[in-house]
Amino acid sequence: MDFKTNKPIYMQIVDLCFGKILTGEWKDDERIPSVRELGASLQVNPNTAMRAFEYMQAEDVIYIKRGMGYYVQKNARKQIVKLQKEEFFKDVLPEAFRTMLLLNIDINEIVEKYESYKNEQS
Amino acid sequence: MNETFNLKRFLSLLKRDIRMCSKYYLYISIALLGILLIVAIFSHIIMNITGPNNSYDGNFIIVYFALIAAIFCSPFYLRENNNKQEALFSYILPSSALERFLSVCARNLIVLVICTIILILTNLVWSIITISFSHDLTVYIKIDSSVITAILSMQAIAILGQAYFRKFALVKTFGITTLLLYLTLMLAMGVTEPDSYFDLEDFIFPEIFSQQWLGSVHPVLYVCGTILKLIFPFGLWFAAYFKMKETEI
Amino acid sequence: MIQISNLSFYYKKSAPIFEGVTLQIKSGIYGLLGENGVGKTSLLHIISGLRFPKSGSCNVCGYESYKRKPGMLSQLFFLPEEFNTPSESISTYAKLNGVFYPNFKQSELDEYLDIFQVDRQKKMTQMSFGQKKKAMIAFAIAANTPVLLLDEPTNGLDIPSKSQFRKIISSVSTSDKSIVISTHQVRDLENLIDPIIILDRNQVLLNNTVEEITQKLHFTYSATKPQDSLYCEQILQGYSAVSENVDNEESILNIESLFSAVVLNKEKIKNIFNN
Numbered sequence: 001m002d003f004k005t006n007k008p009i010y011m012q013i014v015d016l017c018f019g020k021i022l023t024g025e026w027k028d029d030e031r032i033p034s035v036r037e038l039g040a041s042l043q044v045n046p047n048t049a050m051r052a053f054e055y056m057q058a059e060d061v062i063y064i065k066r067g068m069g070y071y072v073q074k075n076a077r078k079q080i081v082k083l084q085k086e087e088f089f090k091d092v093l094p095e096a097f098r099t100m101l102l103l104n105i106d107i108n109e110i111v112e113k114y115e116s117y118k119n120e121q122s
Numbered sequence: 123m124n125e126t127f128n129l130k131r132f133l134s135l136l137k138r139d140i141r142m143c144s145k146y147y148l149y150i151s152i153a154l155l156g157i158l159l160i161v162a163i164f165s166h167i168i169m170n171i172t173g174p175n176n177s178y179d180g181n182f183i184i185v186y187f188a189l190i191a192a193i194f195c196s197p198f199y200l201r202e203n204n205n206k207q208e209a210l211f212s213y214i215l216p217s218s219a220l221e222r223f224l225s226v227c228a229r230n231l232i233v234l235v236i237c238t239i240i241l242i243l244t245n246l247v248w249s250i251i252t253i254s255f256s257h258d259l260t261v262y263i264k265i266d267s268s269v270i271t272a273i274l275s276m277q278a279i280a281i282l283g284q285a286y287f288r289k290f291a292l293v294k295t296f297g298i299t300t301l302l303l304y305l306t307l308m309l310a311m312g313v314t315e316p317d318s319y320f321d322l323e324d325f326i327f328p329e330i331f332s333q334q335w336l337g338s339v340h341p342v343l344y345v346c347g348t349i350l351k352l353i354f355p356f357g358l359w360f361a362a363y364f365k366m367k368e369t370e371i
Numbered sequence: 372m373i374q375i376s377n378l379s380f381y382y383k384k385s386a387p388i389f390e391g392v393t394l395q396i397k398s399g400i401y402g403l404l405g406e407n408g409v410g411k412t413s414l415l416h417i418i419s420g421l422r423f424p425k426s427g428s429c430n431v432c433g434y435e436s437y438k439r440k441p442g443m444l445s446q447l448f449f450l451p452e453e454f455n456t457p458s459e460s461i462s463t464y465a466k467l468n469g470v471f472y473p474n475f476k477q478s479e480l481d482e483y484l485d486i487f488q489v490d491r492q493k494k495m496t497q498m499s500f501g502q503k504k505k506a507m508i509a510f511a512i513a514a515n516t517p518v519l520l521l522d523e524p525t526n527g528l529d530i531p532s533k534s535q536f537r538k539i540i541s542s543v544s545t546s547d548k549s550i551v552i553s554t555h556q557v558r559d560l561e562n563l564i565d566p567i568i569i570l571d572r573n574q575v576l577l578n579n580t581v582e583e584i585t586q587k588l589h590f591t592y593s594a595t596k597p598q599d600s601l602y603c604e605q606i607l608q609g610y611s612a613v614s615e616n617v618d619n620e621e622s623i624l625n626i627e628s629l630f631s632a633v634v635l636n637k638e639k640i641k642n643i644f645n646n
Contacts, residue, residue, distance in 0.1 A: 006622050008585070009562055036542055043537035045400055045565040045581075046544050125440050131471070138467040142457055207455045214419050216445035216471045371421040 009044060013052035016042075018080045021061070021072055028077075032062065032070050059083060125218060132221045139225045140232070143200050150192055151236055157188045158244045182262070189237050193273060196233040197280040198292040201226070210371060219367040226285075226366070227359065230277055271351045278358035285365040372397060372518060372549045373418055377427035380410075380417060388413050390573040391427065398546050399580075402564030403553040404630055409570050411553040412452070415520045418551075419449040431518060445472055450511045452523040454503075456495035461506040464495070465513075474515035483509035486535050501527045508536065512543055519550045525559040533559050557626040567626070569633050576633050579644060581624050587643050588632070589616035590625045601639065602632035615643060 007015075017038075020026045033041070039049030053070060056062045061076045061083075073079065100110070161184050212222075241263070263269070283295025373396035381387040388410040405411045416422040417429050423437040430436070434443035457464065461484065469475040484491055487505040495503050504527050511519060525533045541563060544550055554560055567584065569577040577584075588601070591612050596603060600612040611625060613632035633640050 006620070008621055008623060040538045040542035042562075043534060043541055044562040046541060047399070047565060048562065048581075049541075125442055128441070131441065134467075134470045141459075141463075141467060145458075207451065207453060208457070210421065210449070210451055210454060211468075213421055213439075214444060214447070214449050215468065216441040218441050219439065221441075368423075370423055371416065 010048050010051035010055065013038070013042065013044070013049060014055055017052065017056060018061070018084065021076050021080055026072050028072050028074050030072055031068065032072060034069050126220055127218060128221070131217055132224065135215070135217045135221050135225050136228060138215075139229060143229055143232075146196075146199055147232065147236060150196065150233065151240060154188060154192060154237065154240050155244070158185060158240065161185055162244070162248060186263075189241075190276070192237060193233060193277055194280050194296070195292060197226070197230050197277065197284045198295075200229045200233075201284045206371060213371055219363065223359075223363040223366055226281060226362075230281060234273065234277070268351065271355065274355040275358065278355045278362070282358050282362040282365065285362045285369065372432055373551075374430040375418075375427070376430070378417070378424050378429060379426040380413060380422070380424055387573060392573070392575055394568070394575050394578060396549055396551060396568075398549050399566060400540060400544050400564050401549065401551045402557070402560060402567045402626070403551055403570065404555075404557065404567065404626075405570035406634065407555075409572055411570055412522055414570065415449060415522055415551070415553060418518075419447055419520060420444065421449070446516050447518040447520070448472070448511050448514045448516045449520040450507055450522065450524065452526060454507065456498075456503055456507065458494055458496040460492050460494055461489065461510065462491045465510055468510075469514070472514040472516060476513055476515060479515070480509055480513035483512060483539060486539065487532060501529060501532065504528060505532055512539060515543075517548055519548065521550070521552045523554055523556070524552060525554065525556050537563050557630070561626060564626075567629070569630060571634070571637065574637075576637055576640060577644065583644070584629065585616070585622055585624055586619070587616055588629070589614050589618075589620055590622040590628060601636045602628055604628065604631070 017026070017032070020032075026032050032038075035049045035053050036046060038052075039046045042049070053062065057064065057070075059079065060073055061079050062070045063073050064070050099105075100107075161182070165182075217225075279299050280295060283299075284291050287294045373394075375392060375394040375396075378389050378392045378394075379387065380389045403411050403414070413422065417424055418431055418436055420431075420436045420439040420443070428435060431443050432446045434440050436443065459467075461480075465475075465477065465480055469477065469480075481491070484506065487509055489498075489502055489506045489509065495506060498506065504524070508521070508524055511521065525536060528536060537560070540550065540552075552560060552564060557564075565581040566579055567577060567581065568575065579587075591597060591614070592606075592609060593612070594609040596605075596610050597612045597614060600614040603610055603612040605611075611628055613625070613628045616622075
C-alpha cells in the first residue's frame with residue numbers, strides 16, 4: 001500500500017487553485033494571482049507554478065488575457081468537478097475497491113453506509 | 123564600459139574605500155598630534171632647564187620616527203586582506219585591478235597628506251605660541267627630491283609588502299627591507315668609501331640617495347642615482363599592481 | 372551562463388578538490404548540494420574569481436572568471452556563509468556599493484529590508500548574525516545581477532525569515548537569472564531549488580531538473596520494505612525509498628533521500644542519467 005504522497009507539487013498547486021474556485025474565493029471571469037505571485041506566496045520554484053498554470057489552462061479552467069494576466073474561465077466549476085470526478089474514479093475508487101476485496105466487504109454494505117451518511121448530512 | 127579604467131567607477135571606488143578608512147585616518151591624526159604635542163612640551167621643559175641658548179634636537183628624532191612609522195605602517199592597516207571575510211566583498215566589487223591599485227595608492231597618499239598638514243599646522247601653532255620664548259620648537263624637515271623619493275619608496279615598499287604577504291606582513295616587510303638596505307649600504311659604502319662610518323641619520327635618510335654625495339664620488343653613480351630615484355618607487359608600484367592582480371582570496 | 376570546462380583545482384596537490392569537472396549552469400534556481408568538504412564553497416569561489424583554476428576554465432557570462440574583469444563582476448554577486456560587515460548601516464553600505472551594480476534597485480532593497488524587518492539605519496556590526504545576514508541577503512538580491520551565488524543563506528535565519536527568503540527568491544527568479552544556492556539545509560529550500568547539482572570529490576554526480584530526476588527515479592513511501600531500491604530509509608510511517616523508475620510513475624522528489632541515493636550509488640546514477 002502506498003501513501004498518498006505521490007502527487008507532484010504542480011498538481012498539488014492545481015488542487016489548491018481548484019479549491020479556491022470551488023469555494024468561490026476565485027470567481028468566474030475574475031483575475032487570479034499571476035504565476036509569479038502565486039509561486040512566491042507558496043514558496044515554490046516559478047517553473048513549478050508555471051506548470052500548474054499551464055495544466056489549468058490546458059484543461060480550460062483558466063484563460064489568459066494578453067497583457068492582463070490569468071482569469072477564471074466561465075463554468076470553471078463544472079470543469080473542475082468533471083476533472084475531480086475522473087480522478088476519483090481513476091485513483092481513489094480502485095484503492096477503496098482493493099481494500100474492500102481484501103476485507104471481504106460487500107458493495108451493499110457500502111451503499112447502506114453511504115445512504116445513512118447522506119441522511120446525517122442533510 | 124572600459125574594462126581597465128572608468129573614471130566614474132574609480133571615483134565610486136575611492137569614495138567607498140576612503141569611507142572605510144576614515145576611522146584609521148582619524149586615529150593616525152590624533153596619534154601624530156599627540157606625539158607632536160608631547161615632544162614639544164617635553165622639549166620646552168628640557169630647554170627651560172638647560173638654558174635658552176642650548177638647542178635640543180634629540181626629541182625630534184622621535185617625531186621623525188613617528189612620521190616614518192605612520193607612513194610605513196599605514197599600508198598594512200589600510201588593506202582589507204587582514205580578514206578573509208572582510209576582504210571578500212572588496213574582491214568581488216566590480217572594479218578593475220588598476221582602479222583597485224590606484225585606490226590603494228590614493229589611500230596611502232592621504233596618509234602623507236595628513237602627515238604634512240599636521241606638521242605644517244603644528245609648526246605654525248608653535249611658531250605663534252613661542253614668539254615670546256627664546257627657543258625654537260619647530261620641526262625641521264628638509265624637503266627635496268631625494269627626501270620625497272625616499273618617502274615614496276618607503277611607502278611603495280610597504281604597499282608591495284602588504285600585497286605580497288598575507289600574515290605578519292608588516293614584520294616580514296620590515297625585516298626584509300632592513301636586511302636588504304643594510305646590505306646595500308654596506309656594499310655601497312664599502313665599495314666607494316671604505317674608510318667612512320655611518321650613523322643613525324644616514325640610515326634614515328641615506329646619503330647615497332643624495333645627489334651631491336653621489337656626484338662627488340663618480341658621475342656614473344650620479345646618473346645611476348637619478349635613474350634609481352625615478353625607477354625605484356615606480357618599479358615597486360608596478361610589482362604591487364601585478365601582485366594584487368593575481369592574488370586569490 | 373556559467374560554463375565550467377575540465378576544471379581542476381586543489382589547495383594541496385595531494386588532495387585535489389576537482390579533477391576535470393565539466394558543468395553548465397543556466398538560468399533558474401540551482402541547489403548546490405554535497406557532503407562536507409567536497410568543494411561547494413571552492414566552486415563558488417572559482418566562479419566569482421576569488422580563486423583561480425589550476426587547469427581548465429570557468430566562463431561566466433562570456434568572461435573567464437579568474438580575470439576578474441569588472442564587466443563580469445558587475446553581473447555577479449556572491450554572498451558567503453560567514454562574513455564581517457563594515458561598521459556602517461545597510462543604508463550607507465547600499466549607497467556606497469550599489470552604484471557598482473547597474474541593475475541595483477534601491478526601492479527593492481527597501482522592500483526586502485521591510486519584509487525581513489531589518490533596521491535600515493542601524494550599524495551592521497551592532498546587529499545579530501541573523502539580522503546581518505538578512506541585510507546582506509536583501510542587498511544581494513536587490514543588486515539584480517544575472518548571477519547570484521548564495522552560500523548557506525538560510526543558516527542563521529529564524530523560521531519566519533526562511534519563509535520570507537523563499538518567497539523573495541521565488542519572486543525574483545526570471546529566465547535571465549542564474550541563482551545558485553549552496554546548502555546543507557535542503558528542507559529549508561524544498562520545492563524552490565530546481566535544478567539540483569550534487570557535487571562529489573572530483574566529480575559532478577548530478578546536474579538535473581526535478582522533472583528529469585522524477586522521470587528517472589521513483590520516490591516511494593510504503594509500509595513494507597521495497598526490494599531493489601537504490602536507497603531505503605525507515606521512517607515513522609514506514610519506509611522511504613528511492614529506486615529506478617522503470618514503470619514511469621510520477622512521484623514527489625525527496626531531496627534528502629535523493630542525496631543519499633546518489634552518494635551511495637555513484638556509478639549507477641551516472642548510468643541512469645547519462646542514457
